[in-house]
Amino acid sequence: xxxxxxxxxxxxxxxxxxxxxxxxxxxxxxxxxxxxxxxxxxxxxxxxxxxxxxxxxxxxxxxxxxxxxxxxxxxxxxxxxxxxxxxxxxxxxxxxxxxxxxxxxxxxxxxxxxxxxxxxxxxxxxxxxxxxxxxxxxxxxxxxxxxxxxxxxxxxxxxxxxxxxxxxxxxxxxxxxxxxxxxxxxxxxxxxxxxxxxxxxxxxxxxxxxxxxxxxxxxxxxxxxxxxxxxxxxxxxxxxxxxxxxxxxxxxx
Numbered sequence: 663x664x665x666x667x668x669x670x671x672x673x674x675x676x677x678x679x680x681x682x683x684x685x686x687x688x689x690x691x692x693x694x695x696x697x698x699x700x701x702x703x704x705x706x707x708x709x710x711x712x713x714x715x716x717x718x719x720x721x722x723x724x725x726x727x728x729x730x731x732x733x734x735x736x737x738x739x740x741x742x743x744x745x746x747x748x749x750x751x752x753x754x755x756x757x758x759x760x761x762x763x764x765x766x767x768x769x770x771x772x773x774x775x776x777x778x779x780x781x782x783x784x785x786x787x788x789x790x791x792x793x794x795x796x797x798x799x800x801x802x803x804x805x806x807x808x809x810x811x812x813x814x815x816x817x818x819x820x821x822x823x824x825x826x827x828x829x830x831x832x833x834x835x836x837x838x839x840x841x842x843x844x845x846x847x848x849x850x851x852x853x854x855x856x857x858x859x860x861x862x863x864x865x866x867x868x869x870x871x872x873x874x875x876x877x878x879x880x881x882x883x884x885x886x887x888x889x890x891x892x893x894x895x896x897x898x899x900x901x902x903x904x905x906x907x908x909x910x911x912x913x914x915x
Contacts, residue, residue, distance in 0.1 A: 666703040679711035690715035690755075697722065701749035708750055717797045718758045720746055721804070724765045731769055735781060736762050740788045747795045760796040760831060763787025764805070764812075767825060770877070771818040775890050778825075779872035785829065793830035794863045800826065801836045817910070820848055821889050824912035827852040828887040829879070830865045851907045855914055859884040870898060886915040 664671055682688045691711070693704055696718035708716050720743055725733045740762040750756040766786050770777040780786035788796040800822035805812040814822050819839060826833040827849070833856075839845050855861075861881055871878040876892040886903055888895055891911050903915035 666699045672703070672706055676707060676710040679707060679713075683711060683713065689713060690717070692716075693718040696720050696746065696758075701746045704746075704756070705750045708754060708756055713755055716750075716755045716757065718746055718750075718756070720758055721761055724762070731774075732765055732777070734777065734786075736766065736786060739765075740791055743788050743796070744792055747792065752795070757795045757797050757832065758788070759802075760788040760798045763789055763796070763798055763826075763831070764800070764814075767800075767822055768812070768814055771815055771821045771889065773874055775877040776872045776874055778877045778889075779869045783869065785867060785869070789829060789831040789867075793865075793867075796831040796863075798826040798829070798831040798833045799836065800839065806836060807838050819843070820845065820909045821912045823849055823852055824887055824889060824907075824909070824914060825877075827856050828861060828881055828885050828914060830861075830863055830867055830881070832863045848907075848909055852914065855885065855906055861885060871895075888913045888915075 666672065679691065690713045691707070693716065696704060697720050704718065722739065722742060724736055724739050727733050743758040743760070743762065746758055747756050763785070766777050778786065780790055782790070784790035787798075789798060800819060801807070801814050803809065806814065823835070823839075823845075835849060840849055859882070861884070865882045868880045870880060875890045876895065877889040878886065878895060878898060880886045886899060889912050899915055905913055905915055907914040
């Protein structure tokens with residue numbers, strides 16, 4: 663509840679950010695409730711503090727149909743995320759949390775994996791448009807944890823990580839899942855695969871199948887990931903690929 667248009671507020675916040683960066687050692691910012699002030703103001707803070715990384719929380723509602731589920735086309739939602747980055751500076755460190763992917767993935771793993779291929783054949787979230795600026799996640803302190811405002815289906819969380827940790831974008835891991843849910847080993851394995859194969863924020867994604875019970879995608883011609891309960895996919899996997907991770911309704915080659 664401060665006036666971000668006030669020059670004194672801007673000056674003192676910039677001084678504080680620079681102190682955090684130079685004296686304390688932080689090198690990146692998370693802009694909380696970024697829709698509460700203009701992207702022009704955020705640009706001032708980014709430009710004058712020069713972080714190596716900045717990510718904005720722009721949490722708005724997806725478009726829903728009469729069945730209470732997200733519409734297949736969420737272009738206006740992800741366009742809002744893209745617009746923020748453009749205004750703050752697309753060539754700089756600014757990124758946004760990919761709430762579009764989060765919302766679609768929440769529903770897709772409940773037997774509607776066809777949702778993971780957009781009408782243009784690409785990923786339906788922000789990672790389908792501008793993956794270098796999309797920070798993907800399964801849950802955070804608001805959506806999950808004690809607040810539980812928009813939680814990922816708890817029995818399918820590893821499907822979510824199999825998706826974001828093999829796909830373009832910059833994935834982040836929820837503290838609770840890693841330290842409290844007993845998923846550290848499984849998540850670690852996926853992180854190691856991503857690192858070893860050099861998968862990065864702008865990796866090339868090829869969606870091979872997207873049906874109700876099967877999502878299959880190849881990334882950089884190095885990694886193949888499968889979500890869903892269907893097991894008869896051997897004929898779709900080139901012989902040179904070997905299984906390196908698997909769990910409840912997911913596998914990685």
